[in-house]
Amino acid sequence: MKKFYFNLTLLASLLVAVCGKAQISQGGQPYSFSARTLLQEIPVRIMPYVDIDYLKQEDELNKEKLRPYRFGANIDVTINLENAGQWENLPNGDRLWRLAIRSEGAYSLNLLYNAFYLPDGAKFFLYNEDKSYVLGAFTNKNNREDKLFGSDLVPGSTCILEYLEPKSHLGEGVISISQVVHAYKDVLDYLKDKEAANAKASGACNVNVNCPSGNDWQVEKRAVCIIVVGGSGICTGTMINDVPQSGTPYFLTANHCTSNGTDNVGQWVFRYNYESASCTGTTGPTTQSVSGAVYRARNAGSDMALLQLSSAPPTSYNAVYAGWSREGVVVDSSICIHHPSGDIKKISKAKNQTISSTYSGAQCWRVGQWTSGVTEPGSSGSPLFDPNHRIIGQLYGGPSSCSATAANLNDYYGKFSVSWNAGNTAATRLKDWLDPQNAAPLTVDAYDPNAVSYTLDGSIQSVSSPGNGITTCTALVNPVFTLKNNGTDDLNTAVIEVTLNGNPEDTIYFNGPALATGASTNINVSGITLVSGLNSIGFNLVTVNGTTDDNLANNSRNVSLTLLIPTPVNLPVQEGFQAAVFPSNGFTIDNPDADFTWERSTTVGGFGTSTASTKISFFDYQTTGAVDYLNLPYTDFSSIVAPVNLKFDVAYARYSNSNFDSLKVSISTNCGASWNTIYAKGNTALSTNGGANVTNNNFVPTSTQWRAETINLDTYVGQSNVQIRFEAINGYGNDLYLDNINLSSDTPIGIKENNLEMELFPNPGNEIITLKSNLPIKGMDQLLNVLGQNQVLDFRKVTESDYQIDISNLTQGVYYISVQLENSTITRKFIKN
Secondary structure (H helix, E strand, O other), X not given: OOOOOEOOHHHHHHOOOOOOOOOOOOOOOOHXXXXXXXXXXXXXXXXXXXXXXXXXXXXXXXXXOOOOOOOEEEEEEEEEOOOOOEEEEOOOOOEEEEEEEXXXXXXXXXXXXXXXXXXXXXXXXXXXXXXXXXXXXXXXHHOOOOOOEEXXXXXXXXXXXXXXXXXXXXXXXXXXXXXXXXXXXXXXXXXXXXXXXXOOOOOOOOEEOOOHHHHHHOOHHHHEEEEEEOOOEEEEEEEEOOOOOOOOOEEEEEHHHHOOOOOOHHHOEEEOOOOOOOOOOOOOOXXXXXXXXXXXXXXOOOOEEEEEEOOOOOHHXXXXXXXXXXXXXXXXXXXXXXXXXXXXXXXXXXXXXXXXXXXXXXXXXXXXXOOEOOOOOOOOOOEEEOOOOEEEEEEEXXXXXXXXXXXXXXXXXEEHHHHHOOOOOOOOOOHHHHOOOOOOOOEEOOEOOOOOOOOOOEEXXXXXXXXXXXXXXXXXXXXXXXXXXXXXXXXXXXXXXXXEOOEEEEEEEXXXXXXXXXXXXXXXXXXXXXXXXXXXXEEEEEEEXXXXXXXXXXXXXXXXXXXXXXXXXXXXXXXXXXXXXXXXXXXXXXXXXXXXOOEEEOOOOHHHOOXXXXXXXXXXXXXXXXXXXXXXXXXXXXXXXXXXXEEEEEEEOEOOOOOOOEEEEEEEOOOOOOOEEEEEEEHHHOOOOOOOOEOOOOOOOOOOOOEEEEEEOHHHOOOOOEEEEEEEEOOOOOOEEEEEEEEEEOOOOOOOOOOOOEEEEOOOEOXXXXXXXXXXXXXXXXXXXXXXXXXXXXXXXXXXXXXXXXXXXXXXXXXXXXXXXXXXEEEEEEEEO
């Protein structure tokens, strides 16, 4: 779990508060660079000694801890215009203040200000001794309501401050410095220090974003920024588009970058375009930044943080607002753009499927294995893009590195689909901010505010249904797509061709109301019948306002989905793992990480009543977060009666108080498109060897270290394609065992069906059912639901042995009806569908 922070104490100086301007310098050069009459000597404030060896020893001791990667030493000071530096009066009545700050041995210096205010016409610069590096001018455009400010790092051990105050505002400026940051590592490579202990560059296996590997991602890279987090860390994040395409400067990163929300993001700095222009370069521009933001939403369950920057990036930054997908489906490949170890922008690729998983309690996509590049500290919060160039998650953590083995070349990204509607308020989810009008698209593409504008530019903005990449067992789908007007003229009419697997399926005619520039509308397509297997539904904008669109690049959209026609089995489904073949009886295994997974154990069985079981060897894992699935066959619940129960025996022991695993049971009725959790236990709740007890060796349960579990599934009666799976979630704990899995339907206790002949039809039914007996019926006794509760009985006698019963007012479910005969009572069950 190394991707939490790359600590960059020196860049804490870029702090500004939320309510002011972005920290964007105005350019120009200091007055002293061209003046000839100024004093040559500048007063110097010397900083106290910094024990670098001690700091590095601390770094070594703390390198495995979940804490920022420290970069510099903070030195508390009280330096202001009154107690330090030197004022000089200029011939025109203005005045100039200068001061040099020196900290011996520093690779660079940067400053934090607890009070900063510049009047109209004032200019403030910072530069190094040889004047080769200049920051500024900072002006009244950099003032903030809270008076906080920070200046970027200046290379070398000496930083010179120069403040020019106009005669019309003498005495109004405030510059008060509270900290000087001594950089004991050359993080931004200003001095080209490549000594191993001080090298800033990321691992050699990482790939510059402007190498050929990044050719197809030149738009998306413009959305990605390096972030100076909380004054002491580096993360990565992304400008992100909203549904109205409003240009609101929303910014997505990882929740863990926020120190659980305690950081003041008004003090963060967002640096754009820090990249090499070439494939082999090692440095990039460091002058394009925006400072300050506010929290909009945070959620630990998907490690998401959404911020809104205090200012949109200037046009000169050429920033893009990235697109996204909340479909929540597995994709066949993915890429990440990031700043590993605070380095220039890199790109990593995985040419394999993402895997649904968990990591430190968050719901994540797991990149199965990087095939090009890796991630490192500083990459946290960086975007994971799907093949359609849309964000599907942001980096939480993982074991990958340039020196990692193949089994550890993986990482975990908090799911965008989970972040979308996580929690119950706008403070915990994305939808309230990114979709303020509740248009509910599943995908949104990138927005480039600097793109060339067209007179006629209609686009298929997104397809909200069906989701791309899903599997369904329903052949009839009803697509919904979004038509948007990106052009400068109103969009009055449009013709859209819909295809299925390349063949014409439907033609949609849009005839208004007219869409103004930036407006969009959702359009429903009548039902399309899928074929078995893989399907592709295409949407192509043919004409706009009766003519050809000016911009054809955004006129088409395709979604792929698979129609699965399962062959469900009838109850009961039982598995005791006694057969030598494993898995058997229609059970299957999914092993996404190709590592340890469910296997047959011939050592122990449930409660000592059998000689075999299934287990997963969590004890032998070297990492955490892997999820392995044991799937039951598809099951037909359409004609069964309640109660329906899943029963199984489980045995588990924790390895320690911090290393333990979890077991979930989930159920799907739509061929795996979505899953409901019906059982979840972990830690002491899952343990069967004494709750809080731990076992430091491979756990082998005795006959008394098992527990019988029962899950009621009555709510799923009537479903024809029920799929159940066990999910073993690895926490680097100890071995987990299952045995005696039994999925069956039983008659409720207290209700007994006798064997006298009586017909009840249709069964299942939903309006009128007929009850026919071979003996005269003396009367109706009772109608009970599965809980044994009496229901209102509405019936009509047809003959002495025939009754018609009106069940139209009953809710769906299982019922038991009893009728009186001469000397007995008959009970039968039926299903209201």
